[in-house]
Amino acid sequence: MFTGCHAPAWWCDAHHLVHWIDGGDTSLDNTALLCERHHTQVHHGFTIGWDAGEGRWRTFRPDQTEILTGTLTDTRGDPLPDLHTADPPLFPASPSG
């Protein structure tokens, strides 16, 4: 739900949009899935929120500018191929033999 993040849901933690200490409840309406890296960023100045009017999540930097993504392009403006590859496994298989 952090703009530009492609972490699969099963990597993510549930983040309370309104923190429980501020009266936020643990409900689907008050939670967002965030990967560990972006969960940390949201606790250090970044904010996310559901825009019901546009039907999408929006992400803002600490200076309140919005993070927007589009098609990645090279210096000529031609679209780049999708370079996303899966991260290596956390626990590589132990060497055999």
Ligand SMILES: [Zn+2]
């Ligand atoms: Zn993320």
